[in-house]
Amino acid sequence: MTARMMVSAALFAAILVGCATAPSDERISAETNAMIKASFKARGQAGLDRLDQDDTQRLCSQAAGKAPPKDVADRIEKQNLATIKYPSDGKLIGDWKNGEKIAQDGRGKQYSDDPAGPVGGNCYACHQLAPQELAYGTIGPSLYRFGKLRGYGAETQRYAYGKIFNSEAFAACSTMPRFGHNGILSEQQIKDVTALLMDPASPVNQ
Amino acid sequence: MSLHRVTVVALLVAAFSAFAQNTTVDGIAKYREALQDGNPAELWEARGEGLWKEPRGPNKVSLERCDLGLGPGVVRGAYAQLPKYFADADRVMDLETRVVWCMVKLQGISEADAKKNPFGNGNDKKSNIEALVAYITSESRGVKMNVSLAHAKELEMYKVGEKMFYFRGGPHDFGCVTCHGADNQRIRLQDLPNLTKLEGAQKAYTTWPAYRVSQGELRTFQWRLNDCFRQQRFPELEFGSDASIALTMFLAKNANGAAFDAPAIKR
Numbered sequence: 001m002t003a004r005m006m007v008s009a010a011l012f013a014a015i016l017v018g019c020a021t022a023p024s025d026e027r028i029s030a031e032t033n034a035m036i037k038a039s040f041k042a043r044g045q046a047g048l049d050r051l052d053q054d055d056t057q058r059l060c061s062q063a064a065g066k067a068p069p070k071d072v073a074d075r076i077e078k079q080n081l082a083t084i085k086y087p088s089d090g091k092l093i094g095d096w097k098n099g100e101k102i103a104q105d106g107r108g109k110q111y112s113d114d115p116a117g118p119v120g121g122n123c124y125a126c127h128q129l130a131p132q133e134l135a136y137g138t139i140g141p142s143l144y145r146f147g148k149l150r151g152y153g154a155e156t157q158r159y160a161y162g163k164i165f166n167s168e169a170f171a172a173c174s175t176m177p178r179f180g181h182n183g184i185l186s187e188q189q190i191k192d193v194t195a196l197l198m199d200p201a202s203p204v205n206q
Numbered sequence: 207m208s209l210h211r212v213t214v215v216a217l218l219v220a221a222f223s224a225f226a227q228n229t230t231v232d233g234i235a236k237y238r239e240a241l242q243d244g245n246p247a248e249l250w251e252a253r254g255e256g257l258w259k260e261p262r263g264p265n266k267v268s269l270e271r272c273d274l275g276l277g278p279g280v281v282r283g284a285y286a287q288l289p290k291y292f293a294d295a296d297r298v299m300d301l302e303t304r305v306v307w308c309m310v311k312l313q314g315i316s317e318a319d320a321k322k323n324p325f326g327n328g329n330d331k332k333s334n335i336e337a338l339v340a341y342i343t344s345e346s347r348g349v350k351m352n353v354s355l356a357h358a359k360e361l362e363m364y365k366v367g368e369k370m371f372y373f374r375g376g377p378h379d380f381g382c383v384t385c386h387g388a389d390n391q392r393i394r395l396q397d398l399p400n401l402t403k404l405e406g407a408q409k410a411y412t413t414w415p416a417y418r419v420s421q422g423e424l425r426t427f428q429w430r431l432n433d434c435f436r437q438q439r440f441p442e443l444e445f446g447s448d449a450s451i452a453l454t455m456f457l458a459k460n461a462n463g464a465a466f467d468a469p470a471i472k473r
Contacts (some may be wrong), residue, residue, distance in 0.1 A: 023362055032452075034367040039449030040435075043442040050376040050441055057374045062360070064372040065387040065402065109377050125393045137393045139385065154211045168379075177378040184377055 019203040024062035029062075044111035056080060060173035073172035083181045084162045087191065092161045094191030102113035102130055103196055109184060121164075121185055121193055126176070130194065135174050139175060146197040148205040161194045232430060234460055247340055247417040247469035250424040254341025257334055265311025272308035276302070285346035286466050289455045291357040297340060298363045299453045302428045303446040305338050324445040325429050328422075336415075336422035337424045340451065343415055346466045351412065353459040360455065363448075371401070380438040382453070396473075401457060411457050416470040427454025 022141075023031075042048050053061065059068060067073065086092070106121020107113050123177040125128060126139035141146050150156045163170055165180030185193070196202050232468035258269045258281075275292070291301040293347045295307055302324065309320040326333035355361045374381035384395065386401040400406035415426045431450050443450055 011436065021366055028365045028369055030371065032366045034450045035366055035452060036370065036373065039444055039447030040441040041444055046441040047375075050439065053373075057379055060379070061372050061374050061381065062394070063370075065383045110436055112436060113441060128394050135394045137391070137396075139388075139391050139393065139398075148446070151400055175384045177380070182377045 011085070013174060020149075045113070045115040046111040056168050056173075063173050068173055076172035076192055080164075080166045080181065081177070084169060085164050085187075086158070086161065086181065087187055092157045092191060093198055094193075095193040096112045096199040096204075098189075099192035099194070099196030100130065100183070100203070102193055104133075119184060121179060121189070123193065124194075131204060131206070144204060145199060146204055147200065147202070152198055152200055155197050157194065160197050161190060161203070164190050164193055208322040224346075228268065228354065235435070245417055245469065245471045247248035247344075247415070247421075247424050247471065248336050250337045250340035250417070251344045251469065252341075253332075254339065255269045256336035257338055258341055261406070263315040265314040267312055269305075269308050269312060269338075272305070272312060274304055276289065276363050281342055281345045282460070283346055286349040289360075289451055289458060290354060291359045297449055298357075298359050298455065299456075300427070300446075301339055301342060302335060302426060302452045303451060305335060305342070306446060319446055325425070326423055336424050336426055337417055340424050340469050343466070343468055347468070349466050351408070351461045351466055352456065352457070355460055356457060363452045364448075364454040364459055367452035367454070371456055372451050376439040378439045379441075382434065382438075384438075404460070404463075407460035412464050412467045413470040413472070415468055419471065419473055424433045451469060 009197075019096065037048070038050055039052060040048060056079065059072055059139060061074055062068075063072070073138065101168035102121045103123035105118065106125060108119030108122075113119075123143075124133055124136045126137040128136040128142040130145050146160070147156070159170075163176075164185070166178045167176035168178055168181075169173040177184060180187070182189055196204055199205070208360070209250075242284075256313075261268050271278045273288050273292075274421050275287055276282075276284050285301055288304070289298050292304065292307075297303075299307065306317065306320045309315045310317050321335075323331060323333045324335050326336050344353050370384045371386075374384070382401065385391065385398045389400045389403070389406075391398045394430065399410040401410060411427075414430055415424055417424050428445055428450060431453055432443045432445070434443075
């Protein structure tokens with residue numbers, strides 16, 4: 001940067017700071033948090049504590065839909081990786097038929113849902129999986145032939161299970177929910193969805 | 207089966223899937239097109255016009271002196287410049303909040319009563335607010351969206367609304383941006399507008415309120431936000447809350463320049 005450009009930049013910054021009508025980002029953030037707290041009411045199973053952001057949610061909100069800076073992304077991924085609990089019996093593959101039901105089911109955790117369950121993963125809302133299901137969303141990538149394309153090895157099984165358990169461990173500020181970390185799906189349910197992706201007999205891999 | 211035949215079968219299956227999917231998507235597009243003729247929203251518009259002109263409440267006056275931002279009684283084009291700052295209330299208001307304000311101040315109806323039934327449910331629970339909103343918004347059809355941020359409080363609401371759009375929370379980490387931050391996204395087969403781009407914001411905002419065929423009800427923008435947050439697994443967004451107005455301000459301003467085209471009809 002030339003000295004002249006630096007002076008211009010400094011002047012511009014000074015004008016921004018001095019301008020009384022331009023609210024600072026920090027003030028707007030504080031105001032947003034206060035306004036959110038005052039604008040929602042607890043209903044059904046959805047308490048106001050759901051508005052309290054954890055570190056990942058706060059940092060990803062700040063990133064405003066873009067990839068966060070590398071150091072922030074690394075921090076998010078490291079923190080979330082540490083939360084993944086693999087099954088104590090070491091078995092990651094459950095029943096793909098049950099996994100398909102979980103992938104189809106969009107119920108759970110809304111204030112309009114029965115708190116007693118059932119709770120699904122709603123995978124088809126965002127992903128293509130078995131080719132028989134035509135009504136799939138496109139927010140996430142296609143998972144058709146997930147295992148067939150990547151191989152059915154132990155490492156891929158661990159990745160699939162871990163990704164479902166806590167997606168933020170592998171891609172900071174992913175749009176995908178952290179199904180295990182946030183207690184949306186049980187360990188058995190995650191095994192079953194892993195089977196839908198990784199069992200060679202699953203329709204996903206045909 | 208030879209490898210060659212396996213390949214041919216696989217190709218045929220893939221081609222059929224693509225064909226079947228395109229047929230499904232085309233079918234939905236045709237269905238939406240067919241809906242455009244004879245929109246039942248007109249029933250809400252007519253009832254709303256009646257409610258606007260009828261003397262009601264303890265004061266037995268109509269809403270015809272209500273100032274929607276263009277002066278008392280001016281309905282034509284009013285919705286296209288909302289939300290805006292109202293000095294009498296010292297608050298930025300959207301249409302629903304302003305209608306409630308007028309019911310309270312002009313007609314003498316209590317605020318609790320005025321806000322009691324914002325979202326209707328069948329013939330037994332018709333919402334006066336939805337009907338009034340249908341009428342008032344219909345009077346902005348064809349008018350270009352022209353929302354101002356000239357007042358400091360308007361600018362502030364817009365900035366807060368922008369932050370809210372990117373606010374991620376709840377058990378699923380969802381925010382508005384999860385579904386509405388990129389092009390060509392769908393949930394199942396439902397297309398999602400990219401509200402971070404001019405075209406997406408314009409198309410989405412100018413087609414609410416809308417008659418929802420699946421619900422048999424006319425739904426306002428307040429309802430749209432309320433139900434988005436339900437699906438985001440958040441607690442319930444309160445009707446007329448500041449957060450709802452901030453988010454409306456952000457989306458309405460981003461639609462500036464497009465001709466308003468509602469009440470519309472949606473699936």
